[in-house]
Amino acid sequence: MRVDVLTSGIWQTNSTIVSGDGGCVVVDPAYFPRELDAIAEVAAARGGAAAVVFTHGHWDHVMGHAALPGAPVWVSAALADAVAAGDPRAAQYLADARDFDARWYVPRPAGHAWPATLRGVDDGARVDLGGVAARAMHLRGHSPDGLALLFEPLGLLLVGDHLSPCEIPFVDDVEAYRATLRRLLDLLAGDVREVVPGHGRRLTAAEAAAIARDDLAYLDRLVEVGARHDVAAARAMPLPRAADVAGMADHHRDNCAKVGVAV
Numbered sequence: 001m002r003v004d005v006l007t008s009g010i011w012q013t014n015s016t017i018v019s020g021d022g023g024c025v026v027v028d029p030a031y032f033p034r035e036l037d038a039i040a041e042v043a044a045a046r047g048g049a050a051a052v053v054f055t056h057g058h059w060d061h062v063m064g065h066a067a068l069p070g071a072p073v074w075v076s077a078a079l080a081d082a083v084a085a086g087d088p089r090a091a092q093y094l095a096d097a098r099d100f101d102a103r104w105y106v107p108r109p110a111g112h113a114w115p116a117t118l119r120g121v122d123d124g125a126r127v128d129l130g131g132v133a134a135r136a137m138h139l140r141g142h143s144p145d146g147l148a149l150l151f152e153p154l155g156l157l158l159v160g161d162h163l164s165p166c167e168i169p170f171v172d173d174v175e176a177y178r179a180t181l182r183r184l185l186d187l188l189a190g191d192v193r194e195v196v197p198g199h200g201r202r203l204t205a206a207e208a209a210a211i212a213r214d215d216l217a218y219l220d221r222l223v224e225v226g227a228r229h230d231v232a233a234a235r236a237m238p239l240p241r242a243a244d245v246a247g248m249a250d251h252h253r254d255n256c257a258k259v260g261v262a263v
């Protein structure tokens, strides 16, 4: 087995290719056309894409499948169900991609659509991704449809948009996010050797655990100031990282709103 990580020019979004004897699985192929061409080339050199996985439904992670035609697309059962049910949230993910592409003149000849078929995977399931075996975990908190993959022979863990070294937690559900971080800390104390986050550089297990602890401390504090409706304390909270990145303070404000504090 081998691992290739290709990083997009937008937000250091990672596309991870794990290959085995029977081809490869491509996780979160993203984002711009020339980047998708490069991903397809690497996949072809690794025996061809036998599967595609989306770690969650957000628009920057779900636009690349058309570059890998014929490969079945795996997602969390939650995302598969949301798409099948016509959930407005799933429709919004596509609308967000459409808006971004329109704003930046990004050609998307295949359009903005979900794959014709999505294969939903349950929490804890072991899946054969075209000859590459992985254990799937539902990770909620950043989104309701998150999916992590553990490739046990490699000690490789893909976590979607949790544990990023270049952004703070973007919270959808704070309690679910805290539960996810606790679960990841347990996992990272085991046989994981490397973590690939959705955005940012590859991490050792120790680096990922340090991020998880920092993020958990940030969310614990967020919940605490939320319970007190303490606007001043919410404003004064230090960010766990990336405080100098444009827009990160806005994300903190969004997180505050999730716990009932308007700052």
Ligand SMILES: [Zn+2]
Residues within 6 Å of the ligand: 056, 058, 142, 143, 161
């Ligand atoms: Zn996301």
